[in-house]
Amino acid sequence: MYDVLIIGAGPGGMTAAIYTQRANLKTAMIEKAAPGGYMLSTWEIENYAGVGVVSGFELSDKMFKHTQELGAEYLYGDVTKIESDGNIKKVHTAEGKVHEAKAVIIASGTVPRSVGAPGEDKFISKGISFCAVCDGAFFKDKHVIVLGGGNSALDEAIYLTTMNVRVTVVNILPDLQADKGTVEKAKKNDMIDFILGHEVASFNGEDKLEGVTIRDVKTKDEKDLDVQGAFIFIGQIPNSDFVKDLGITDERGYIKANERMETGIPGIYAIGDVIQKNLRQIVTAAADGSIASQQVSKYIEGLDD
Ligand SMILES: Cc1cc2nc3c(=O)[nH]c(=O)nc-3n(C[C@H](O)[C@H](O)[C@H](O)COP(=O)(O)OP(=O)(O)OC[C@H]3O[C@@H](n4cnc5c(N)ncnc54)[C@H](O)[C@@H]3O)c2cc1C
Incomplete structure (x- = not known):
């Protein structure tokens, strides 16, 4: 049983993991590809404070090492479903595993939109x-x-x-x-x-x-x-199929989260590109991650009271 499971290890998920680990919450990230998310396919990043011009690979690596130094677990898995069973959240993966946690942060980002033309x-x-x-x-x-x-x-x-x-x-x-x-x-x-x-x-x-x-x-x-x-490069589609039965998405599939990153289901939070928002960037995903983590800490404290 984890305190918090984070779905997706892009900049949003990795920042959330840094904050939750530092708050002494037992944290695991579940990722279906490799840590970094979209940063891994970005040549150069010029707008993330403090690192100057950095390759997407290098920033991914730095963030991932940071999560590992703090002790966050990294699990491979393609999440297919989240079940909210009272105070326990069950995260199912395509590999047939079910991971349990007190809280979940969805940080699954988007996939590129295709053109839809013949060929x-x-x-x-x-x-x-x-x-x-x-x-x-x-x-x-x-x-x-x-x-x-x-x-x-x-x-x-x-x-x-x-x-x-x-x-x-x-x-x-x-x-x-x-x-x-x-x-x-x-x-x-x-x-x-x-x-x-x-x-x-x-x-x-x-x-x-x-x-x-x-x-x-x-x-x-x-x-x-x-x-x-x-x-x-004509836009994105949210990776939110695995929550489509939870009633937390809008008509385009983006997850609706408030300014505390709460989805409406107690203990389930969403951050980064997968949520309804105006600006999808590394820094905004990271900021969402920090906010969600603080709420998760409060939520878990409330459960333990
Ligand atoms: C070509 C390109 C260039 C960009 N350049 C910049 C830039 O220079 N500066 C900037 O600030 N932003 C840039 N962006 C935007 C930035 O990369 C995103 O806003 C940011 O990566 C979003 O972070 P995220 O953590 O929300 O999602 P992502 O980075 O998309 O990470 C989501 C992660 O979740 C994983 N995942 C998805 N579904 C599942 C599932 N079911 N189970 C398990 N894991 C799952 C994915 O594999 C992925 O690793 C760029 C985007 C693109 C497409």
Whole structure:
């Protein structure tokens, strides 16, 4: 029996673990991939206080070591269900295990949204990728499209050019949504060009991606782009399927949590990208983790009274 089980070891979950361990709560993180969450697929992080410009891998490693130095347990597991059985929470995993705790913090983040165009499923990992850090090197000296116009899309486009990948950024909107500095940096990069107001009509090829047909959203005119890769950064979907029966999600699947990170079910808290919020960043996930941990301490004290 743990005091607290944390689902997901991204920056939110790892920060929560640091706080709960320091509060002398017996803590375990359950993670289905590797510690770091989205940070692991981020090339450089430039906006987390105190670490300057740091690779996503390095920040993940530092945070994970911090949790381990404090004694938080790290369990592998793909969580499929949470049961609230009075004061005991049961966390089920796809591996057939059931872990028990007095409280649970859900920090399961999001997965990248896909385009839904013909050919997409066929070419995932055969030219289509959601992670420039993971797959960018395969496209050295080649031409790819980056789909999206926000910070993630442009940061990743800039990163790809460092590996001598030529990039066409295709965005469905008529402008770019990234912050001004990032837009300027991308526009100054002569390895990047932009096609705005276009969507993907189809991903084309035989065994691997050989081209993409894009469509003007206004005129519906289509044209073919001769590219070998497509990197998709068009938003996220919350990882919350495993709580869909608990009635704590909104219509898009984001978990509803108040400013104390309470979900409405006593003893179940939610933090980071998986909750309804305005800004999904490492620092906001970490902040949520600290707040949830303080509430968990109070909640468990209340149980023990
Ligand atoms: C390409 C890209 C670049 C970014 N760059 C920056 C940046 O420069 N600066 C910044 O501040 N933010 C950046 N962000 C956003 C930032 O990475 C996220 O806001 C942050 O990682 C959210 O943290 P989290 O802990 O809530 O979730 P995540 O980091 O998504 O971690 C969630 C973890 O939960 C695990 N998990 C999910 N479901 C289950 C389950 N059922 N069972 C067990 N484990 C599960 C996942 O495997 C994952 O490890 C970027 C995001 C992207 C996509």
